[in-house]
Amino acid sequence: MGDDGTGGAPVEIDADIADAIEGHKRFREDFLRDRAFFEALATAKQKPRLLWIGCSDSRVVPAQITGADPGELFEIRNIANSVPPANSFDDSVGAAIEYAVLHLGVDDIVVCGHTGCGGVAALVEGDSVGETSHLSRWIDLTRPAHALIKAAGVTGPARLDETAKAHVQFQIDNLMTYGIVREGVERGSIGVHGWLYDMREGRLLAYDPDDGQWRDLLSLGS
Ligand SMILES: [Zn+2]
Numbered sequence: 001m002g003d004d005g006t007g008g009a010p011v012e013i014d015a016d017i018a019d020a021i022e023g024h025k026r027f028r029e030d031f032l033r034d035r036a037f038f039e040a041l042a043t044a045k046q047k048p049r050l051l052w053i054g055c056s057d058s059r060v061v062p063a064q065i066t067g068a069d070p071g072e073l074f075e076i077r078n079i080a081n082s083v084p085p086a087n088s089f090d091d092s093v094g095a096a097i098e099y100a101v102l103h104l105g106v107d108d109i110v111v112c113g114h115t116g117c118g119g120v121a122a123l124v125e126g127d128s129v130g131e132t133s134h135l136s137r138w139i140d141l142t143r144p145a146h147a148l149i150k151a152a153g154v155t156g157p158a159r160l161d162e163t164a165k166a167h168v169q170f171q172i173d174n175l176m177t178y179g180i181v182r183e184g185v186e187r188g189s190i191g192v193h194g195w196l197y198d199m200r201e202g203r204l205l206a207y208d209p210d211d212g213q214w215r216d217l218l219s220l221g222s
Helices: 015-033 035-043 062-066 092-103 118-125 134-151 158-175 179-187
Strands: 050-055 073-078 108-114 191-198 203-208 213-216
Touching (some): 015 035, 050 062, 062 073, 073 092, 092 108, 118 158, 158 203, 179 191
Parallel strands (some): 108 191
16 A cells, blocks of 8 residues: 555545645646746745734635735734734734734734624624633633723614724724834834725725724725
8 A cells, every 4th residue: 555645544535625626726727827926936035015914704805805916915814803912812913913024024014804703793692612712712802892882882783893893993002012013103114004894895994093984995095
């Protein structure tokens, strides 16, 4: 039989993996067609233009909604696009922020929430995940936004999407607890942007800290 590199365990190809194999086959065709582009990516140091902090949600695809090519977005994706404050329980987000800013020289940071976010809804729906689970500790990061929107008396269908917006604003506050971000913003060398992807309309909204309004991102373009 010989060593097939699988440790002897049979590799099971179910429909989901078969789909990924088919998809990779199509990607290989693109890769070979654009070989020079991919070779340049592989040989040069990455130089992304944005640090994107977004939700893990499979329906919100950063490169798709910003038209970014490989090499253009340095991504942190987690449940509900959260930024734990510096010196909290998590090092993953802080490590990626430091790497992006200090080593890659990224000078724009986008925190992007989205409508219909399950991570934001979790606290309302009281999903039973156990008090001490990783998930409940993480979801707790959305609590300040829920408290704010509840205090503002927002109810009904608008409540969750308004909470998703408030959560983005709180994550921007949390970004400022990282010294390298705060100092960069104060120096004017780093821009921090709060966005929300409206899945039903397929459009990005941008938060304006000057007047607290959310506007269509396209209205900011030239
Ligand atoms: Zn989400």
